[in-house]
Amino acid sequence: MARVLIVTGRLAEPIIKKVLAESKSEHKVDVIVTPIPIAAFLTAEYIAEYLKRFDVKGYDYILIPGLARGSGRVVEEATGVKTVKGSVNAYDLVELLKLPDLSVLSPDEPADEVLSELIERQSREILKRIEEALTDDNSVVVGGLRIPIRPPPIRVATEISEAHALDLEKLVKEAVRYVENGADMIVLGFEALQPHEQRVFEAVKALKREVDVPVAVDTSIPSEIDVAIRAGADMVINVDLTNIGKVTSVDREVAVVTTPRDPVTGAVPRDPSARVELLEKAVATVKAKGFEKVFADAILEPFGQTFSSLLAYYMFKQRNPGVPLLAGIGNVTELIDADSIGVNASMVMLAKELGIGLVLVVEKSAKARGSTLEAKVTSQMATLAHYKSSPPKNLGLSLLVVKDKKVYVEGLDEGYDTVVEAVAEDKPYVLDPVGVFKIRVNHELGCIEALYIGRKGRVLIRGRSAMAVQQKIIENGFVTQLSHAMYLGRELAKAEIALQLGKNYVQEKPLFSKPKYIKI
Secondary structure, eight states: OOEEEEEEOGGGHHHHHHHHHHHOOSSEEEEEEOSOSSGGGOBHHHHHHHGGGSOOTTOSEEEEOTTOBSOHHHHHHHHSSEEEEOOSSGGGHHHHTTOSOGGGSOSSSOHHHHHHHHHHHHHHHHHHHHHHTOOTTTEEEETTEEEESSOSSOEEEEEETTGGGSOHHHHHHHHHHHHHTTOSEEEEEOOSSSOOHHHHHHHHHHHHHHOSSOEEEEOOOHHHHHHHHHHTOSEEEEEOTTTGGGOOOOOTTSEEEEOOOOTTTOOOOSSHHHHHHHHHHHHHHHHHHTOOEEEEOOOOOOTTSHHHHHHHHHHHHHHOTTSOBEEETHHHHTTSSSOHHHHHHHHHHHHHHHTOOEEEEEOOSGGGTTHHHHHHHHHHHHHHHHHHTSOSOSSSOOOOSSSOSSOOOOOOOSOOSOOOOOOOOOOOOOOOTTEEEEEEEETTTTEEEEEEEETTEEEEEEESSHHHHHHHHHHTTOOOOHHHHHHHHHHHHHHHHHHHHTOOOOTTSOSOOOOOOOOO
């Protein structure tokens, strides 16, 4: 237990008192409230001078606001008491005061950053430990990547759909982007009925040359499967009882994903038991062909039949614990009009519970954009939660993008003279005489584009943030009216959010719409 003195501003006092009541800290905590209303306006020099009127020698730590300017060392030199910075937001002191050892905090950086770095470092060590525990007994090596027979970890494969329609330069560019977003494997998807053997060969060769992850080919056409294997693909997906007899190329080092497709009807049984029996037969047949690294895919179905397909995975794993599994979670994500982030998180967490070591995502539609990163983050959350035997929260990483875990209410200085109620009104808009802007988001380049059209010509400004674009607009004198500047501020901020979230941006249109139910 330590004796802690918290120094804060006047407006944060009620928040801190509430925090102390909720924290149940083992430390003995006192609070000194300065006359400065907003804690972020405090400086280390002011605090050092203010504390001279108090006897603080008996404290082990002085906790100053996370946003206080200057170093806590200034306060420490003046008081002789170790001084560290607290959290940016007073509400977060609840968790901060639960720390048994406050010496990990910094006199220079807010506690949020210090603790975030500490948790990230610990999480990285756990993830490394899990990786190092993979052996030939509990994993299958595919193109140098160990895929667990039973997770954790969970590997993420990203499929590039209709790869035959892309030129090789664009194909490689897409693959590199997915790898940067966390893809452990790149899957090339081709047309279902029309063979493109030459394109398969060229695409596999190009990716094997340009990306440092395993390359798979998703096709049910036997000639494409043969070409993929000869070109050096590390995995082929969609081999089953309908086509295995026509496959002529066999390589024991190439992994094969097989599915429960009926050899007579070509359909996948709806009944989980029938699906499992057919899948077991497919696995045995593929192995008998000479392939040694065989994965089973019970076919994850869209909502409406998702549960029964998950049941098939569960039943198969119970009966065949030594066979690694793949699940195409894109089947679910792409076929529901809901934000992908929650769907992907749920499906990857379920994959962990079911013993699925490899999940396949697709970013074909706009609403599925970002699925690779979402699945990768969830896979690490699942691993950390498994290691800690805890729910997937408070792990140092999360998928909370649009919503927050806590409600923060910023206090305002009560010293205002009057309240003005603002109501939007349609008023005539006067164009800026120097020129106008067309704004768009270029997701392919990952930037905001603002096209200036006016007296100074036509100039395209590109930037990765609203601030970067705004600065160039001001530097070049492309805006002269306050109303125009405020308009650009609104639109550029919207564009930046759209860029971050992978959303469409339409100038002067709302970025979000609230869901509505149908009243009956």
